[in-house]
Amino acid sequence: MAAPTTAPIDLSAALVMAPTPLADWLVIAPMGLMIGLGAILVMVRHRLHLHGWIAIPGLVALVLLDAMLLWRVAQHGPFTMTAGRWLPPFGISFTADLLGALMALVSALVALAAGIYALRDIDSTGRRYGFFPLLMMLMAGVTGAFLTGDIFNLYVWFEILLISSFGLLILGSERQQIDGALKYAILNLMATTLFLISVGYLYAIFGTLNMADIARQADAHSGTAPLVTLSALFILAFAMKAAAFPVNFWLPASYHTPRVVVAALFGGLLTKVGVYALMRVMVMLFPLQREELSFVIAVSAALTMVVGALGALGQNDLRRMAGFAVIAGIGNVMAGVAIGGTAGVGGAILYALHSIIAMTALYLLVGEAARIGGSWSLQTLGGIYRQAPWITAAAFVIFLATAGLPPFSGLWPKIVLLKAALDIGAWWLSAAILISAFLLTIALGRVFLLAFWRPRPAEMAVAAPSSPEAWQRTAPLAGLVALLFFFGLFPEIPVSLSQGAAASLADPTAYIQSVFPTGGAE
Amino acid sequence: MNTIILRTVAPPITALMLVFSVFVLLRGHNEPGGGFIGGLIAASALAIYGIAYGVAAVRRAIYFHPMALAGFGLLLATVSGFLSVFVNVPFMTGLWIYPSLFGVEVPLATVISFDVGVYFVVVGAIASIALALEERESD
Amino acid sequence: METLFSVLIGVFFSVAIYLMQSKYSVRILLGIAIFGNAVNLLLFTAGRITREIPPIILPGSDILPMTTANPLPQALILTAIVISFSFFCFLLVLTYRGYQELGTDNTDEMRLAEPKNEPLPPLGY
Numbered sequence: 001m002a003a004p005t006t007a008p009i010d011l012s013a014a015l016v017m018a019p020t021p022l023a024d025w026l027v028i029a030p031m032g033l034m035i036g037l038g039a040i041l042v043m044v045r046h047r048l049h050l051h052g053w054i055a056i057p058g059l060v061a062l063v064l065l066d067a068m069l070l071w072r073v074a075q076h077g078p079f080t081m082t083a084g085r086w087l088p089p090f091g092i093s094f095t096a097d098l099l100g101a102l103m104a105l106v107s108a109l110v111a112l113a114a115g116i117y118a119l120r121d122i123d124s125t126g127r128r129y130g131f132f133p134l135l136m137m138l139m140a141g142v143t144g145a146f147l148t149g150d151i152f153n154l155y156v157w158f159e160i161l162l163i164s165s166f167g168l169l170i171l172g173s174e175r176q177q178i179d180g181a182l183k184y185a186i187l188n189l190m191a192t193t194l195f196l197i198s199v200g201y202l203y204a205i206f207g208t209l210n211m212a213d214i215a216r217q218a219d220a221h222s223g224t225a226p227l228v229t230l231s232a233l234f235i236l237a238f239a240m241k242a243a244a245f246p247v248n249f250w251l252p253a254s255y256h257t258p259r260v261v262v263a264a265l266f267g268g269l270l271t272k273v274g275v276y277a278l279m280r281v282m283v284m285l286f287p288l289q290r291e292e293l294s295f296v297i298a299v300s301a302a303l304t305m306v307v308g309a310l311g312a313l314g315q316n317d318l319r320r321m322a323g324f325a326v327i328a329g330i331g332n333v334m335a336g337v338a339i340g341g342t343a344g345v346g347g348a349i350l351y352a353l354h355s356i357i358a359m360t361a362l363y364l365l366v367g368e369a370a371r372i373g374g375s376w377s378l379q380t381l382g383g384i385y386r387q388a389p390w391i392t393a394a395a396f397v398i399f400l401a402t403a404g405l406p407p408f409s410g411l412w413p414k415i416v417l418l419k420a421a422l423d424i425g426a427w428w429l430s431a432a433i434l435i436s437a438f439l440l441t442i443a444l445g446r447v448f449l450l451a452f453w454r455p456r457p458a459e460m461a462v463a464a465p466s467s468p469e470a471w472q473r474t475a476p477l478a479g480l481v482a483l484l485f486f487f488g489l490f491p492e493i494p495v496s497l498s499q500g501a502a503a504s505l506a507d508p509t510a511y512i513q514s515v516f517p518t519g520g521a522e
Numbered sequence: 523m524n525t526i527i528l529r530t531v532a533p534p535i536t537a538l539m540l541v542f543s544v545f546v547l548l549r550g551h552n553e554p555g556g557g558f559i560g561g562l563i564a565a566s567a568l569a570i571y572g573i574a575y576g577v578a579a580v581r582r583a584i585y586f587h588p589m590a591l592a593g594f595g596l597l598l599a600t601v602s603g604f605l606s607v608f609v610n611v612p613f614m615t616g617l618w619i620y621p622s623l624f625g626v627e628v629p630l631a632t633v634i635s636f637d638v639g640v641y642f643v644v645v646g647a648i649a650s651i652a653l654a655l656e657e658r659e660s661d
Numbered sequence: 662m663e664t665l666f667s668v669l670i671g672v673f674f675s676v677a678i679y680l681m682q683s684k685y686s687v688r689i690l691l692g693i694a695i696f697g698n699a700v701n702l703l704l705f706t707a708g709r710i711t712r713e714i715p716p717i718i719l720p721g722s723d724i725l726p727m728t729t730a731n732p733l734p735q736a737l738i739l740t741a742i743v744i745s746f747s748f749f750c751f752l753l754v755l756t757y758r759g760y761q762e763l764g765t766d767n768t769d770e771m772r773l774a775e776p777k778n779e780p781l782p783p784l785g786y
Contacts, residue, residue: 019610042593200704
């Protein structure tokens with residue numbers, strides 16, 4: 001029994017003795033909020049009218065918390081909280097740095113948009129299946145993955161978001177969904193298992209799972225331990241998560257089967273968690289090994305981009321086209337990781353942020369187009385411009401942003417990446433970026449021409465009965481388009497933030513300092 | 523599984539297992555045991571009751587939906603982790619109080635409430651799966 | 662002992678990968694179950710296999726004596742076992758539902774999400 005003792009014991013060797021400032025709770029509060037709200041939503045599962053009233057304010061609070069977190073990190077640098085007062089590396093640390101906070105904030109914005117859209121889009125059946133509790137758990141997993149400072153904990157957050165994504169994917173249990181979910185579930189499970197193997201080997205080499213601890217020991221082990229093999233395993237696992245080229249086939253097989261708002265969340269968030277983990281592990285923990293493997297990553301990146309764009313060209317189904325557009329975006333982020341340096345990684349981070357917003361917007365837009373036009377097929381769609389001019393305007397913005405044309409947000413990360421690629425002489429990588437953007441422009445331009453601009457085909461002359469416009473549908477789309485506009489016209493803030501995030505990844509002194517303020521218990 | 527032997531034996535066994543699960547839950551604080559294993563025992567108790575008397579009887583007996591129990595447990599565990607915000611120590615630090623009940627000092631901690639939360643999560647989740655499977659069997 | 666276990670792990674991995682290459686979803690599922698166990702066994706073996714010596718740091722030393730097993734990998738696989746078990750349950754139900762709904766366990770015939778002769782997008786305006 002832990003009875004109170006009177007004998008003095010020196011606890012300072014094992015425990016954090018300084019009182020924790022309230023602001024440090026920002027790093028843990030987003031996950032706590034999401035898990036708590038998810039639990040409450042599970043408890044009131046059958047009072048469907050309450051779901052929206054709990055979930056939407058919760059997501060607003062998540063955005064605010066993440067914004068405060070980002071503000072604090074940008075002002076004062078990274079900070080850490082270690083669970084249970086144990087000194088790191090023994091306790092599980094949560095560390096917020098610029099990269100994690102940026103990704104968390106943008107993901108929260110996207111989740112808020114999707115949550116509002118779901119108010120109309122998810123009917124009572126979907127709610128009874130638990131859309132909103134699963135959304136909360138998904139956001140807990142995503143945010144936790146961005147903010148954790150412990151690599152096994154990262155695995156656990158991956159599993160949390162994976163389990164909730166399974167639930168979301170088969171929401172409604174349609175036959176097509178079960179087909180897609182089977183492939184998605186098996187391949188993603190293999191990816192996380194590979195990740196677990198890598199974590200096991202990592203622990204065998206380093207004897208620690210704390211990322212800051214690994215980062216400061218990586219140099220010492222690089223000559224003696226098979227770190228390149230380990231990094232290759234990590235790359236394979238994360239590339240599978242992120243749907244990079246040789247292991248991307250699960251994405252177009254499954255992402256078009258769930259409800260469109262679920263697909264929007266997945267396209268925006270899940271693959272980006274994979275590339276985030278890739279950046280965190282390869283750039284911060286194993287920079288030397290990233291250097292050695294950069295050619296492999298670059299080839300995979302170039303192929304991912306081109307395959308994604310070519311796939312988008314060949315699709316008749318709008319949702320599958322969007323799935324390939326997601327893959328093309330992943331290629332660009334991977335290219336940044338392969339280039340390395342502050343410019344390359346900064347470009348990758350910027351592209352990931354842009355891609356989170358743009359892909360969610362793309363899926364929501366495609367959903368709107370199909371709702372108005374009554375079909376997912378390019379063969380039969382047409383004339384949306386006449387029916388919904390504002391949606392068409394949004395489509396114009398989103399397509400240009402996705403293809404990376406000015407004046408929207410897709411342009412800047414591509415410019416940063418191109419310049420970084422040319423600076424290190426990887427002309428073929430920059431060529432791949434340009435080719436991919438060109439093909440994607442054609443694919444998206446064709447969608448615009450066929451689905452929005454041309455008159456409705458004769459055999460489809462009767463307009464599909466479409467439900468009336470609702471602010472729950474248009475407001476999130478408008479918000480995301482506004483974000484794309486804003487980042488396109490005022491790129492200074494995101495560019496400087498992402499460059500700062502890349503700099504702190506490349507030189508994690510401040511990160512390590514925040515975990516081991518006194519230099520650590522060596 | 524509608525035999526008279528099982529139907530006679532099931533209520534005492536269920537009651538015994540539920541008591542034992544609480545014992546294991548509380549014992550887990552310093553010795554082998556804990557919320558997870560306790561929850562599993564309780565869930566299997568409910569499953570046995572369901573096999574003997576049917577799923578409807580179990581649902582009536584536990585009153586709340588099993589998923590609601592799981593949600594409650596998750597909430598309890600989360601709140602236990604967050605109580606340490608009030609005493610300026612990091613997340614999930616164990617906080618102890620030592621109230622005196624009938625002259626016996628009873629150490630209580632957020633660790634215990636966290637474990638109780640785990641217990642409820644496991645009971646709720648496993649019981650809802652088990653009950654769903656048993657229901658499927660009957661039709 | 663470790664040598665024996667590493668051979669066993671190798672066998673586990675090869676069986677799992679062989680099964681996962683099958684086109685029948687039930688075999689893939691069995692492969693995944695074995696894959697998860699192979700990984701758990703791998704981590705378990707990596708943390709040393711010893712008998713019943715509690716992991717207590719002796720007075721005067723900073724680390725565990727070499728005769729004890731490292732407790733952390735065991736804690737890791739405890740988490741991993743629970744997770745992989747629950748995933749396996751989910752996949753089992755999913756495969757069963759897939760068999761019920763799609764009427765096949767042959768993944769070549771599961772073409773609902775990706776129909777075989779999906780039309781090309783229109784080539785002209």
